[in-house]
Amino acid sequence: MHIELRNVSHEFELETGFLPVLENLSFSIPKGKFTAIVGPSGCGKSTITRLVSGLIKSKKGEVFISNEIVNSPRSTVGMAFQNPVLLEWRNILDNVILPLEIVSKSMNRVEKTKRARELLSLVGLAEFEKSRPSELSGGMKQRASLCRSLVHKPEVLILDEPFGALDAFTREDLWQTMLTLKKQESFTCILITHDLREAIFLADEVLVLSGRPATLQFQLETKLGDNRKLDDLYTNETTKSLSILRKQIEIAQKHK
Amino acid sequence: MTSYNKIIIPLLSVFIFCIFWEWLVWINGWPNYKMASPSDLWPAFWKFRWLFLSYGWDTLWRTMVGLSLSVFVGVGFGIIMGFSKTMRIALYPLLVGFNAIPKATVVPVIALMFVGFHDMNTILIVIFISFFPIAVSISIGLSTLEPEYKDILLSLGATKFEIFYKIALPKTLPEFFGALKVSVTLAFIGTNLMEIIEPHGKGLGHLFDSGKISADYPLMFAVLIALAVLGIFLYYIVVLFENIFAGWAERN
Numbered sequence: 193m194h195i196e197l198r199n200v201s202h203e204f205e206l207e208t209g210f211l212p213v214l215e216n217l218s219f220s221i222p223k224g225k226f227t228a229i230v231g232p233s234g235c236g237k238s239t240i241t242r243l244v245s246g247l248i249k250s251k252k253g254e255v256f257i258s259n260e261i262v263n264s265p266r267s268t269v270g271m272a273f274q275n276p277v278l279l280e281w282r283n284i285l286d287n288v289i290l291p292l293e294i295v296s297k298s299m300n301r302v303e304k305t306k307r308a309r310e311l312l313s314l315v316g317l318a319e320f321e322k323s324r325p326s327e328l329s330g331g332m333k334q335r336a337s338l339c340r341s342l343v344h345k346p347e348v349l350i351l352d353e354p355f356g357a358l359d360a361f362t363r364e365d366l367w368q369t370m371l372t373l374k375k376q377e378s379f380t381c382i383l384i385t386h387d388l389r390e391a392i393f394l395a396d397e398v399l400v401l402s403g404r405p406a407t408l409q410f411q412l413e414t415k416l417g418d419n420r421k422l423d424d425l426y427t428n429e430t431t432k433s434l435s436i437l438r439k440q441i442e443i444a445q446k447h448k
Numbered sequence: 449m450t451s452y453n454k455i456i457i458p459l460l461s462v463f464i465f466c467i468f469w470e471w472l473v474w475i476n477g478w479p480n481y482k483m484a485s486p487s488d489l490w491p492a493f494w495k496f497r498w499l500f501l502s503y504g505w506d507t508l509w510r511t512m513v514g515l516s517l518s519v520f521v522g523v524g525f526g527i528i529m530g531f532s533k534t535m536r537i538a539l540y541p542l543l544v545g546f547n548a549i550p551k552a553t554v555v556p557v558i559a560l561m562f563v564g565f566h567d568m569n570t571i572l573i574v575i576f577i578s579f580f581p582i583a584v585s586i587s588i589g590l591s592t593l594e595p596e597y598k599d600i601l602l603s604l605g606a607t608k609f610e611i612f613y614k615i616a617l618p619k620t621l622p623e624f625f626g627a628l629k630v631s632v633t634l635a636f637i638g639t640n641l642m643e644i645i646e647p648h649g650k651g652l653g654h655l656f657d658s659g660k661i662s663a664d665y666p667l668m669f670a671v672l673i674a675l676a677v678l679g680i681f682l683y684y685i686v687v688l689f690e691n692i693f694a695g696w697a698e699r700n
Contacts, residue, residue, distance in 0.1 A: 245603040265605040277596045281618045281696040293614070294604045324696060344604070 195244060195348060195380055196220040200253035201405075202239055213239050214250070215405035221397075223258075226374060226381040228391035230437065231401030231409075232445045237384045241350045244382060245269050257348060267295035270346035270379070274353040276337035278325035284336050285321035288312060291344045311339040314376055315369050331362035335369060342377055349379040355390060364422060367393055371420065388437045389425055392416070400440040410440045484669040492666035493674075499655055500674060506651040507639050508678055510567060514574025515635045515682075519628070522579035526586020530616075536587060547580040552641055559646045566649040570642040577638035578631035585627035589620030622697035625690040632682050636675060652678075 202214040213236035221227045229237055242248045243255050246265040255262040257269075270291070278287045288308040292299055312318050315335040325333055334354055341349060355363045367390060374381070374394075385391050391398045392414050400410035412433060416424050424430060466486045473485035480488050493500060525543065529536040551573060558569050593616055601611050643653020652671050659667035 245599075247599060247603055265603045267604050269603055271600065271603045273596050273599070275594070275596055277594065277600060279597075279615065279618070281621075281694075290600070290614070291604055294601060294606045294610060340600070350603075 194220065194223045194256075194258050195382070196256040196259075197240070197243070198254050198256065200243065200250045200255060202236070202243065202248075202250045202252075203405075212405035214243075215407050216253070217401075217407050218253075219399055219408050219411075221380055221382065223380055224378060225396045226383065226394060228383045228385055228395035228398045229401060230385060230388060230391050230398060230441065231406060232403045232441065233386070235401050235404045235444070236406040237401065238352055241271070241352045241382065241384060244348065245271055245350055267344065268347040269350060270341035270344065270348070271350045271352070272334075272337045272341040272354045274356045276325075276330075276333040276354075278333055278336055278340075280325055283322050283324060284312070284317060284328070285309070287325065287336055288339045288343050290340060295344045308339065308343055311343055311373075312336075314372055315339055329362075331358055331366060334358060334366060338366075338369070338373065342373060342379070345377070346379055349381040351381065351383045353384055353386065356386065363387075363390070368422070370394055375418075388434055388441070391437070392430055392433055393420060393422070393425055398437060400437065400444060402444045403446075409444055410437075412437060481663060481665050484666040488666040489670045489673060492664070492670040496655070496667065496670075500652075500670075503650055503652050503655050504674055504678065507636075507643065507653065507675070508682075510570045510651065511574060511635045511639045511678070511682065514571040514638065515578060515631060517571065518575040518579035518631060518635070519582060521575055522582025522627070522631070523586055523624075525579070525583035527590065529583065529587035530590025530620075533591075536591065543580060543583060546576075551577045551638060552645075555641050555645045559642070566642075566646060569646060570639055570649070570651070573642045574635045574638040577641075578634040581627040581630045581634070582624065585623040586620055589623040590616050593619060621694040622690075625686065625694050628686050628690075629683060632686055633679055636679050636682075640675065 196218075197220070198218055200214055200217045201212070203210045203212040205211075217240075219227075229240060231237055239248070243250050244257070244262065246255075246262045246269070249263065257266070278284075279290065282290070285305065285308055288311060289304045292304045292307065296304070309318065309321065312321055315338060317332060317335055317339070320328060320332065320336075325336070328336065338354065341351075355366050358366060371394070383391070383394060388398075393416070395414055398412045398414060399408060400412070401407065402409040414433065415429070470485050470487060473483055476483075478485075484492075525539065529539055554576060555573060558572055562569055562572075597615050597619070598611055601615060606614075639651065640653035640656070643649050643651035644657050652675055656668055656671040659665070659671060
């Protein structure tokens with residue numbers, strides 16, 4: 193699904209007045225593409241995820257998903273956050289099934305289970321379907337959370353720093369899991385991140401936002417192709433892209 | 449801990465407590481119109497065994513009915529206060545004020561209001577005394593639900609009701625059972641307040657009052673022990689339900 197933001201401005205109402213967070217932001221993500229959004233902290237990145245998912249409505253401008261204005265939440269969206277927010281009273285399998293209970297009520301239990309197991313085995317959690325979330329490590333919880341965000345075959349996947357709280361090695365594992373999922377499932381993805389290497393490794397395009405109120409400051413197309421490996425992060429070309437992005441972030445921070 | 453130990457250790461602690469009690473009475477040479485000892489209790493139980501059974505049942509069912517209703521009242525208030533900040537601000541002072549009133553002072557008011565309806569009066573007092581912890585725990589559980597939990601379901605277009613029974617309700621269960629354990633013990637206080645104060649009623653409270661009038665100290669102590677046993681019984685029923693419905697909250 194093609195995602196488009198057209199001249200979107202948004203502000204939060206505070207007791208002291210209005211706090212503008214997004215200003216005249218426009219960008220589009222072609223169907224099936226993976227776009228990473230980076231920018232200084234607090235610049236309004238998470239607001240974008242809430243706008244695209246329809247949880248909030250922008251004050252000005254429009255958000256489109258396949259040329260339809262997004263006014264309210266839609267079942268064709270999947271979300272994952274930095275906090276995996278798994279339900280402690282459900283085992284991993286039932287946690288992954290949760291979205292199907294909301295959007296595919298007609299689907300029977302066997303089909304739901306089959307679909308959830310398919311994803312769990314993709315991310316390497318097949319043996320843990322009966323475990324409680326509290327028995328899993330941080331990385332495993334995040335894998336389960338990714339499965340949950342994809343179980344209802346969403347056309348749009350919104351990831352709000354899902355790997356942010358993981359240690360460096362686990363994070364790299366999860367990046368590869370993400371690539372596996374990207375190959376198997378078809379979705380258009382927005383990834384919010386603070387990690388420039390993560391942005392380059394996972395995305396087809398990286399957007400740099402300016403400081404608050406955020407607007408589109410810079411766009412960079414990554415050229416790693418479909419069969420990326422972690423080693424690709426250490427080539428001259430990637431190093432050059434990284435340094436460009438880092439400079440852009442510096443500019444964005446000063447602008448703030 | 450093995451299940452064998454889970455039974456043996458509490459029994460042993462009760463036994464040691466009784467020995468200590470018996471010793472305390474013996475060493476001080478207290479006569480049984482001053483302090484009954486455990487060995488005085490059994491004759492008292494045996495002498496009034498049929499009264500203990502029928503009055504014990506009165507007390508138990510009144511407490512259980514009252515407690516069940518107070519769950520409804522408490523959960524109702526909890527839901528209202530948990531979801532609406534305005535209602536929370538509006539209701540808290542009223543509930544806290546109501547809860548701060550000693551229920552012993554409410555008993556004669558209720559008893560005079562509905563003369564003769566002994567069962568209903570007792571149940572009313574049980575509700576008054578035991579709904580508060582439940583209301584507070586549910587309202588706190590619901591109002592502190594992390595927004596991300598709601599977002600997972602809201603972003604799929606789930607209804608408010610779906611969010612409530614799929615996420616908010618189960619997530620609050622451990623707090624609810626914690627409060628229910630407090631409420632169980634409070635409920636017995638409520639039942640007995642009414643049974644002791646209101647004349648012509650039945651129940652263990654009434655038996656206690658009879659013991660008091662006839663200066664039968666072993667009987668009074670036997671009633672207290674019977675109440676403790678009922679309290680423990682009901683408490684562990686709540687624990688049983690807790691293990692079934694909120695056992696996930698316990699971590700190994």
